[in-house]
Amino acid sequence: MQKSVDQLFEDSAPVKEQDSFLNVSEVGMSGVSKLAHVAQRQLKEIEEAEAALKKLKAVYHKNITETLPDLMAEFDISAFTLADGSSISIVPTVGAHISKANQEEAFSWLRENGFQDLIKSDVSMSFRKGEDGRRADFIELAESQGLAVSTKESVHPMTLKSFVNEEVLINGRNVPGDLFGVYTGQKAVIKQG
Numbered sequence: 001m002q003k004s005v006d007q008l009f010e011d012s013a014p015v016k017e018q019d020s021f022l023n024v025s026e027v028g029m030s031g032v033s034k035l036a037h038v039a040q041r042q043l044k045e046i047e048e049a050e051a052a053l054k055k056l057k058a059v060y061h062k063n064i065t066e067t068l069p070d071l072m073a074e075f076d077i078s079a080f081t082l083a084d085g086s087s088i089s090i091v092p093t094v095g096a097h098i099s100k101a102n103q104e105e106a107f108s109w110l111r112e113n114g115f116q117d118l119i120k121s122d123v124s125m126s127f128r129k130g131e132d133g134r135r136a137d138f139i140e141l142a143e144s145q146g147l148a149v150s151t152k153e154s155v156h157p158m159t160l161k162s163f164v165n166e167e168v169l170i171n172g173r174n175v176p177g178d179l180f181g182v183y184t185g186q187k188a189v190i191k192q193g
Helices: 005-012 015-023 026-074 103-112 135-144 157-170
Strands: 079-081 087-095 120-124 150-154 183-191
Touching (some): 026 183, 087 157
Antiparallel strands (some): 079 087
């Protein structure tokens, strides 16, 4: 004898679960459902607000790094003050980024030119209490003992930007632009009055 789909579910559901489901009031379920819909709507609003904020930040960045500096340059203006006392001035700016592809060569350049202190090194491994030492000695010792060691090196983006700014804009030195993704430009700085 073949059972219907409904009969299969009726037969397989534990009695306690069936009874508790039947005891939930329609008013209670309606409230849960309404709150779930409110939460869904709120999540959608949050996602839309985050997307709008991202777009607004991109437009603002373009305005202060391209549009306003270009327009002020067209009229040969380097600074001015608004009626509310806010001041706008154009200042040079520089940025940099070390791509994954250039990381090894960039770190070598930093070390060879005396800027190794910019490089942040993380060494992590599992070890027993009391085992420590210097980074290079520690890695060598750990590897010779058959322990797995992972190392990670990085230069924090703001540290790199500050370094390139100092070397290029202040000291007038050359930093390999292609290696460090160096870009220069101008930026409008707004000080509220």
